[in-house]
Amino acid sequence: MRLGSRAVCWLLMLTIVGLAAPGRLSAQGTAGRRTVAAVADRDVRDWDSQITRMERSDELRVRRTDEDGLVPGRTHERFDQYYDGIRVVGGELVRQLEKGQTLSVFGTVYAGISVDSEPAMRAEDAADIVAELTGVTLPAARVPDLVVLPRDDGGYALTYRARVMTASDLIIYYIDAQTGDVVLQYSDLETTVGTGKGVLDDTKKVSTTLKNGTYIASDKLRPPNINTYDMKGSLTRTNQYLNGQILLGDSDFASDSDDDWTDQAAVDAHAYAGWTYDYYYKRFNRQGLNNRNLAMTSLVHPVKREEWASQPSSVLNLYYLNAFYAGDGVMVYGEGLPPNVTAGGMKWNYFSGALDVVAHELTHGVTDYTSGLIYRNESGALNEAFSDIMGASAEFYYQPLGNGYLKADYLLGEDLTSPLSGFRSMANPQAFGDPDHYSKRYLGSSDNGGVHTNSGIANQAFYLAVEGGTNRTSGLAVTGVGSANRDKIEKVFYRAFTQMLPANATFAIARAATIQAARDLYGTGSDVDRAVTQAWTAVGVN
Amino acid sequence: MNNTPVILRPLILAGVLAMCGLASAPANAQTPSVWQGIGFIAVDGGAQVTSSGYTSNLTFPLHGETATGTATSDAVSGAVFTARGGIRIWKNLALGAGVTVFSSTPDVAVEASLPHPFFFNRPREVSGTASGLTRRETMAAVEVSWLVPLSRRMDMSLFAGPAFFNVRQDMVTTVQFTETYPYDTATFAGVESEEVSRSVTGFTVGADVSYLFSKNFGLGGQFRFSRASTTLTPSGGQSTAVDLGGAQVGGGIRIRF
Numbered sequence A: 001m002r003l004g005s006r007a008v009c010w011l012l013m014l015t016i017v018g019l020a021a022p023g024r025l026s027a028q029g030t031a032g033r034r035t036v037a038a039v040a041d042r043d044v045r046d047w048d049s050q051i052t053r054m055e056r057s058d059e060l061r062v063r064r065t066d067e068d069g070l071v072p073g074r075t076h077e078r079f080d081q082y083y084d085g086i087r088v089v090g091g092e093l094v095r096q097l098e099k100g101q102t103l104s105v106f107g108t109v110y111a112g113i114s115v116d117s118e119p120a121m122r123a124e125d126a127a128d129i130v131a132e133l134t135g136v137t138l139p140a141a142r143v144p145d146l147v148v149l150p151r152d153d154g155g156y157a158l159t160y161r162a163r164v165m166t167a168s169d170l171i172i173y174y175i176d177a178q179t180g181d182v183v184l185q186y187s188d189l190e191t192t193v194g195t196g197k198g199v200l201d202d203t204k205k206v207s208t209t210l211k212n213g214t215y216i217a218s219d220k221l222r223p224p225n226i227n228t229y230d231m232k233g234s235l236t237r238t239n240q241y242l243n244g245q246i247l248l249g250d251s252d253f254a255s256d257s258d259d260d261w262t263d264q265a266a267v268d269a270h271a272y273a274g275w276t277y278d279y280y281y282k283r284f285n286r287q288g289l290n291n292r293n294l295a296m297t298s299l300v301h302p303v304k305r306e307e308w309a310s311q312p313s314s315v316l317n318l319y320y321l322n323a324f325y326a327g328d329g330v331m332v333y334g335e336g337l338p339p340n341v342t343a344g345g346m347k348w349n350y351f352s353g354a355l356d357v358v359a360h361e362l363t364h365g366v367t368d369y370t371s372g373l374i375y376r377n378e379s380g381a382l383n384e385a386f387s388d389i390m391g392a393s394a395e396f397y398y399q400p401l402g403n404g405y406l407k408a409d410y411l412l413g414e415d416l417t418s419p420l421s422g423f424r425s426m427a428n429p430q431a432f433g434d435p436d437h438y439s440k441r442y443l444g445s446s447d448n449g450g451v452h453t454n455s456g457i458a459n460q461a462f463y464l465a466v467e468g469g470t471n472r473t474s475g476l477a478v479t480g481v482g483s484a485n486r487d488k489i490e491k492v493f494y495r496a497f498t499q500m501l502p503a504n505a506t507f508a509i510a511r512a513a514t515i516q517a518a519r520d521l522y523g524t525g526s527d528v529d530r531a532v533t534q535a536w537t538a539v540g541v542n
Numbered sequence B: 001m002n003n004t005p006v007i008l009r010p011l012i013l014a015g016v017l018a019m020c021g022l023a024s025a026p027a028n029a030q031t032p033s034v035w036q037g038i039g040f041i042a043v044d045g046g047a048q049v050t051s052s053g054y055t056s057n058l059t060f061p062l063h064g065e066t067a068t069g070t071a072t073s074d075a076v077s078g079a080v081f082t083a084r085g086g087i088r089i090w091k092n093l094a095l096g097a098g099v100t101v102f103s104s105t106p107d108v109a110v111e112a113s114l115p116h117p118f119f120f121n122r123p124r125e126v127s128g129t130a131s132g133l134t135r136r137e138t139m140a141a142v143e144v145s146w147l148v149p150l151s152r153r154m155d156m157s158l159f160a161g162p163a164f165f166n167v168r169q170d171m172v173t174t175v176q177f178t179e180t181y182p183y184d185t186a187t188f189a190g191v192e193s194e195e196v197s198r199s200v201t202g203f204t205v206g207a208d209v210s211y212l213f214s215k216n217f218g219l220g221g222q223f224r225f226s227r228a229s230t231t232l233t234p235s236g237g238q239s240t241a242v243d244l245g246g247a248q249v250g251g252g253i254r255i256r257f
């Protein structure tokens, strides 16, 4: 069965769904809880005297004092809050000092605590309760601590806190010191490294978390939360989530019973999101999409593959034959088509199965938080090009050079298609009907003014700046920096596109900004300056 | 010998004096050629100085791969306590038993190759020194002794026999380390160990020189060499060949009856 080629033209079209920021805060009660973030002089002075007063009344005790490893002469004091000599869970202040002068105070303290501080049971009794619940007898060194627990529903409880490793989970228990009831229990984070097969049957590692006996695709090893959810083919639920109408919970995580993962789409979405984070971190020292470790959320299986034939073309184009960045760090990966179905003459695999596609989508997030290139006309084409450039660059960072699956090349999305083809080429945009020269740019209005078409011009400029060669349209030759120095051109484009371009940039501005970035980084007249300048000239952007 | 506890040094000195200094005294004309006593007891403290080192190969699962490494102790030396006694059975021949208890806690050099949490075949190398890993050897030997009177106050005995060793060795099982994002390096932080116990048969030979202050009491020194070989295998780990025993020198009190 063949689909119209139009489906293919829509591939990788970015769809920014305006998300109402979902309420992802926990339901923790706030009665009596004071959040402290004192940096202004007066606030700092107030908290200084407050700390002194609370230390005198034994409501605060210094737990530790650390030297600042980055700013010489600074120290950081950590105070725990106490009530009647008992530590208050989560009550903590951190004071930054320089030469005895306070610079900042951050933390949380609880006011109005009222609780009977005389426990009715001993710590050993609480340990017995935990043993009954879990079958684990705590050794004497791990006897539960008496603490005051601020309850989620407000109020406080005198509790014993125990941390218990069972056969399947690491559980924190808070046992009421008066009644022996379990006031609170939760799974402490347990980070694991699983393995799984990706979409192309390649085995890779995945950072997972063991929660309540099941391994979930939640990466706690990297600085941001990187979570992958299995939408189980529910387009309704997918749309509800993207529209902020529902939150996703533990049961929505992509999961595996033994950490040897079999959901290939989830494996690649999860692993490649982490790889992309690492690429940005190691290459550009960037901390995630917003440079502040924004959580990265991947949705796989938004629809069911086998239902493709009954879907309207809009759903087919968006949720089967596409991947998109939905804003706020959320990516949605299309399901592809069943192996016996072709579209545009090709078979289509799960869209998370191509590293360049994943890095492309995540780069839309980076653009969102930096230049904000407007997604139409020339700025839109630059937006798309930057995603392609970073997508291909991530491939070169991780994969061996070559032609074929799981190889680094200048094709986009080739790992998704059979036969190996992809849907764009940076080395030869015209092979897919895209312009490789400004004079051939698309001037119509479809595809937001040809954002996926005219991206070929900037893609070709990047390619020529790295590899060198002759532009097919202008016949102008470029001396590239060479593949061994590709990181220099990546840095030039990254710097220009994230820090120098305005939202409504044109190709001419992109030329000027990348040349300036090259000169700032490597000097005027450097090989890099020359390569970038020649490349833009070769593609007709002056 | 730098592992020898300070308290044992006088005992070793006593033994060396008894074996060397006093043994060189000219033999007295009254030296009896036949040992007349019923039996003897010797209790010594000293050092085991030439025990062999060992290298154990480590493998343990980490991050979906297998971490590998080695734990190497160049030599195992330390304090040894010995007690032996015997009964004369014929002429100068005595049959008896000896027990030695040896303990040593040498530093162990650890090297390991730790899999990366994100990628296959991208190990991080760490190395460090682990301390507190103890070997305890207990040897019980059946000893046949030939006692040679050297003078009225001095004698020397040569002894040999099969020895039954029990060893309890703390074996490194896992390397502890710290790592932070992006995990391209790791830092050695220590080891986890498991005490592995094994019993094996070997031999012991030695010589003892005693100097008697009175009919029943004296001081003496001994030199002994014992040896047994075995393998130690922590649960789920690799087998490591170790040699037990070694050269021991010590000194202490002598009782004759």
Ligand SMILES: [Zn+2]
Pocket: A012, A013, A014, A360, A361, A364, A384, A387
């Ligand atoms: Zn895109």
